[in-house]
Amino acid sequence: MADGHASPVTEFWLARLDRTIGTEQPRTVKQSNADFNRTALGFERIGVGSGLVVIFVLFFADRRERGSVQAMLMVSVTTMLGAGLVMIKFFEDPYQNVPGSIRPEAMARTLATLESTRGEEGTRAPCGPDGLPLRRPS
Numbered sequence: 001m002a003d004g005h006a007s008p009v010t011e012f013w014l015a016r017l018d019r020t021i022g023t024e025q026p027r028t029v030k031q032s033n034a035d036f037n038r039t040a041l042g043f044e045r046i047g048v049g050s051g052l053v054v055i056f057v058l059f060f061a062d063r064r065e066r067g068s069v070q071a072m073l074m075v076s077v078t079t080m081l082g083a084g085l086v087m088i089k090f091f092e093d094p095y096q097n098v099p100g101s102i103r104p105e106a107m108a109r110t111l112a113t114l115e116s117t118r119g120e121e122g123t124r125a126p127c128g129p130d131g132l133p134l135r136r137p138s
Contacts, residue, residue: 009131016133046088050081 057077061070094102127133 007131012132013127047085050085053081054078 054074054077057074060073090096090100125134
């Protein structure tokens with residue numbers, strides 16, 4: 001992560017997760033929409049949608065109102081959409097070397113916490129200390 005390279009173990013688990021999700025067939029409209037959103041060009045589509053919302057807000061312009069009121073409406077809508085796009089972009093790749101990104105120290109603490117509570121719950125991790133699965137998927 002620090003060098004900007006993916007871990008082979010992580011890639012294995014992501015591929016396994018994708019295979020698992022890929023075998024599931026959506027049974028409801030809600031599940032179909034969730035599957036489409038996961039696989040479609042999400043960020044680009046959301047960006048275009050945000051631009052359309054800003055253009056739509058322009059239709060609320062009224063010559064009888066002061067310019068500052070109309071500007072406040074445009075700025076507030078644009079700020080909210082911009083903040084949403086920034087958050088989506090960050091969550092798409094949270095391991096970048098930028099302020100606020102996820103660092104390995106937090107993951108180490110999380111793993112230690114999970115390891116300490118695992119015995120209490122009586123469950124076994126599906127992988128060994130090296131990250132490889134204990135048994136092959138069927």
